[in-house]
């Protein structure tokens with residue numbers, strides 16, 4: 001069996017490795033001329049790291065990423081709402097990793113090339129369409145630079161892992177239109193910074209309309225480490241304003257984000273200085289799409305952001321793409337006919353990811369910060385007077401359960 005995968009992102013490359021492990025030939029085709037280390041920080045949850053560990057990638061992850069030890073939720077002014085241990089420290093069998101997205105992608109790409117050969121990933125080719133018949137599927141790719149029709153790949157299955165603007169998705173849902181936007185813009189950056197606290201702590205300060213996310217994404221060296229930050233601000237009424245362009249490499253000037261960054265306070269760290277010293281700042285709208293009724297159409301299916309783009313809350317975007325890949329590879333290996341495998345893959349993954357998309361729209365686990373800020377806008381002496389421990393736990397742990405990563409043992413941070 002041959003599986004054509006359009007898109008060499010986290011989802012497409014993981015799917016290729018898993019199919020190869022199951023003895024199925026995978027051909028990855030990517031639109032970018034070369035896979036460069038684009039992006040900033042990303043978090044990958046224990047249930048997805050378990051899958052990468054099964055692929056033998058844990059050691060490499062430790063070389064380029066960081067095991068997250070603790071997660072803290074604060075109000076915008078720095079008052080603590082919740083803290084918990086994460087990954088192995090929090091009772092999981094596998095760690096949570098904070099990692100540079102581009103380094104994770106490169107790690108996966110290297111593994112694909114080592115295990116499957118240099119031709120397993122073809123670059124500079126953009127999926128433009130496909131035709132399927134009783135015996136297989138023919139996928140057409142055009143040269144990304146020249147735009148001329150150039151290559152045809154024939155396989156048993158086509159997996160469209162081609163991100164939020166998926167060509168495969170558009171071919172099945174031509175009237176869907178652009179991603180939906182909620183008026184929030186995210187500014188992101190990363191900078192070498194003196195190690196803060198234990199060097200393994202992630203902080204989220206503020207609710208949905210104004211939020212700062214902060215976490216280190218590489219091992220510390222000489223007392224410094226790469227610190228990733230994101231400032232999310234609701235800047236517009238999304239019902240009347242169009243979103244800014246959603247390119248991951250779109251840059252923004254410091255003057256645009258600095259006034260917003262100054263709204264946040266995290267004890268022990270100068271946020272304004274952190275933002276000021278970051279070389280490049282990237283701007284991206286908080287965008288997602290409504291869950292679809294179907295992903296699979298015969299021999300063609302969707303995976304990762306192509307299938308279920310979601311708001312980046314709760315650290316689930318890359319993790320859910322990896323879980324999709326696991327389900328798809330296992331079902332293709334176990335099921336007699338590829339069409340049945342793709343159908344069963346959709347049955348397994350579509351409802352679970354649709355739920356994550358929906359809950360992320362109302363803030364995911366970080367909704368607990370919204371709740372506290374709403375009830376106590378001027379701050380509090382004791383957070384328990386605002387929202388009881390049980391109520392806070394119900395929001396945070398309820399999300400973990402829904403997204404499939406609730407720890408078997410419950411461990412509270414010291």
Ligand SMILES: Cc1cc2nc3c(=O)[nH]c(=O)nc-3n(C[C@H](O)[C@H](O)[C@H](O)COP(=O)(O)OP(=O)(O)OC[C@H]3O[C@@H](n4cnc5c(N)ncnc54)[C@H](O)[C@@H]3O)c2cc1C
Nearest residue numbers: 007009010011031039040126127162163248304305317318
């Ligand atoms: C350049 C880039 C930077 C990102 N940076 C961040 C970040 O800093 N933080 C974060 O949380 N998330 C980031 N994301 C999103 C994040 O990677 C995804 O949400 C998540 O990892 C799911 O991955 P995916 O493989 O489904 O999609 P993606 O990571 O979006 O990968 C899709 C891949 O498909 C390729 N592609 C698109 N269209 C076609 C086509 N027609 N034919 C062939 N190939 C195609 C794209 O070039 C890309 O390599 C970024 C995505 C991209 C593409």
